[in-house]
Amino acid sequence: MQSELTNQKRATLNQYHDVRARCKTLFLQKTADYGTSWRVLRPVSVADQIYIKAWRIRQLQSGARQLVEDSIESEFIGIVNYGIIGLVQLTLPQDESLELTPEEAGACYQQQADLVEALMLRKNNDYGEAWRQMAQESLVDLILTKLLRIRQILANDGHTQVSEGIDANLNDIVNYALFALIKIEETAVV
Numbered sequence: 001m002q003s004e005l006t007n008q009k010r011a012t013l014n015q016y017h018d019v020r021a022r023c024k025t026l027f028l029q030k031t032a033d034y035g036t037s038w039r040v041l042r043p044v045s046v047a048d049q050i051y052i053k054a055w056r057i058r059q060l061q062s063g064a065r066q067l068v069e070d071s072i073e074s075e076f077i078g079i080v081n082y083g084i085i086g087l088v089q090l091t092l093p094q095d096e097s098l099e100l101t102p103e104e105a106g107a108c109y110q111q112q113a114d115l116v117e118a119l120m121l122r123k124n125n126d127y128g129e130a131w132r133q134m135a136q137e138s139l140v141d142l143i144l145t146k147l148l149r150i151r152q153i154l155a156n157d158g159h160t161q162v163s164e165g166i167d168a169n170l171n172d173i174v175n176y177a178l179f180a181l182i183k184i185e186e187t188a189v190v
Contacts, residue, residue: 008129012182016120019181023080024109030081031105038085039098043166046086047150050173053078054143061137073184076177079143083174087112090167113174120175131179139176139183146173 041049053075060066088108100108124131131139146169153159153166 009124012124012129013121015182015185016117016178019178019185020080020113020117022181023077023084023178024106024113026077027081027084027109028102028106031102036098036100036105039089039092039096039100041085041089043086043089043150044154046082046089046170047147047154049082050079050086051144051147053082054140054147057140058137058144061140073181076180076184079177080174080181083170083177084109084112084116086170087116087167087174090170116171116174119171120178123175131176132183134179136180136183139180143173143176146170146176 056068056070057072057075060072091112092108149163150166150169153163153169158166
């Protein structure tokens with residue numbers, strides 16, 4: 001039983017790295033196209049960008065007619081990338097230049113992605129990979145819940161009394177979206 005669990009955790013980590021690499025590749029490609037224009041985004045704008053993508057996924061999951069070609073998978077990739085952008089924005093000083101070199105942007109992305117992964121490993125250990133039993137719809141609902149929490153924290157001028165902050169919610173959002181991408185990938189293989 002213990003080796004079976006270890007094999008599952010190893011498989012999860014490999015899948016996690018694969019989907020995260022796809023997200024980072026797109027981030028780097030868009031950085032080559034647009035530079036770091038995302039540096040002007042404030043926390044509320046990052047939350048709103050993620051909200052738009054999560055709400056669209058929810059609409060499509062609920063049977064809404066799709067008129068835009070972007071897939072649910074591409075929307076989850078966008079959620080991952082905007083979540084990491086939000087984390088980067090929280091760590092860079094306010095007076096930092098808006099323009100980062102592609103190398104600097106990639107390094108900032110990787111640093112935050114590594115922190116998000118470390119959190120995933122700790123939580124995945126404690127929760128026993130419970131996300132594997134969850135519906136994709138539940139992952140979207142949790143993302144939306146975390147976004148509403150971020151909006152409330154921002155309405156409270158960034159302060160919480162007993163709850164985690166914006167960064168913790170963004171970490172969870174990124175991990176939920178990565179889990180959804182793993183689930184999509186697994187479904188496509190079957």
